[in-house]
């Protein structure tokens with residue numbers, strides 16, 4: 001929590017007097033970027049989900065996206081960013097109905113004292129951003145209702161799944177991801193095609209013979225990974241478009257650890273003995289074979305990039321398998337290899353609500369639904 005966060009008395013009425021000013025700003029100063037991060041952290045704590053995605057936070061200093069700030073008496077009370085026609089909005093205003101003793105930013109204190117309405121600030125920011133689509137992060141986000149009132153409609157769901165870090169994949173019975181019960185989510189989209197139930201106790205997934213799993217090599221593997229990421233996520237509107245800039249931004253992040261970024265290669269490395277071929281962990285721990293020892297060029301078939309959060313949670317950050325190698329068990333082997341490393345509190349991941357192949361895979365490993373992000377379009 002940022003140092004400019006404090007506790008506020010939220011007893012004022014929620015009528016919205018004039019006083020909020022929405023301004024397009026370019027570029028954001030370092031001070032404003034810090035205040036936006038503090039605002040996002042405060043909202044995340046109160047609402048239970050970060051209002052701004054990692055990509056949006058990484059782009060706070062970018063001139064390639066549009067930025068708006070909402071201020072009251074000079075204090076930051078809200079922020080919006082639009083990139084490729086899609087907006088994300090955060091407003092740190094404690095409405096009269098909220099708990100009186102919550103952690104908020106300095107701007108929220110001013111806003112609460114002035115009796116400002118958080119929904120009104122979100123609406124002002126959305127109108128200013130004038131985006132084709134907007135994300136509402138988490139089921140308690142106020143953005144979905146405000147956007148709906150402005151004419152946006154649900155278009156996409158991004159589910160957050162979780163499981164205990166210590167869970168043994170084959171020991172978790174009766175997974176529930178594909179139970180698309182409406183009670184678990186607010187007003188779901190029209191139901192996609194149902195996924196057949198998974199086997200309750202699946203056999204372990206071996207790494208296919210001739211495939212080795214080894215950590216990402218910084219400064220070497222970037223081009224191959226970008227090409228594979230684009231192929232695996234060709235149909236994905238954001239992930240498949242990652243550039244070298246996007247990748248290097250993550251490599252420069254404090255959390256980045258190449259040891260948790262696993263790549264599966266098909267190369268000329270010796271195929272292990274038959275009784276060893278199914279143990280992906282031994283492959284994962286084996287030292288990387290220098291490319292020069294291969295008689296043919298190694299081919300990158302898949303990856304599992306894990307992330308450790310400061311709070312001890314682990315994340316299946318991105319996982320993908322080449323379209324030519326899908327369906328032969330590599331996704332399961334990569335998922336298991338990464339989960340072996342995530343020994344913290346809990347593991348989370350985000351997945352499109354209609355990605356049946358991925359949902360089936362995660363279900364088999366005991367993940368269940370935790371929250372949902374909704375994209376609304378107009």
Ligand SMILES: CC(C)(COP(=O)(O)OP(=O)(O)OC[C@H]1O[C@@H](n2cnc3c(N)ncnc32)[C@H](O)[C@@H]1OP(=O)(O)O)[C@@H](O)C(=O)NCCC(=O)NCCS
Pocket residue numbers: 198199202205232233319320321322325326327328329330331332333350351352355356357358360361364
């Ligand atoms: C999701 C993905 C990583 C799975 O990798 P994979 O190597 O194909 O997976 P596996 O062969 O280990 O199979 C995993 C499960 O998915 C199932 N599956 C595969 N394709 C499927 C499909 N089109 N529909 C439903 N289930 C499917 C398999 O039957 C298997 O289930 P089972 O173990 O109960 O038999 C891969 O499909 C992929 O890269 N997709 C594109 C990128 C992506 O969506 N990544 C996940 C982002 S959250």
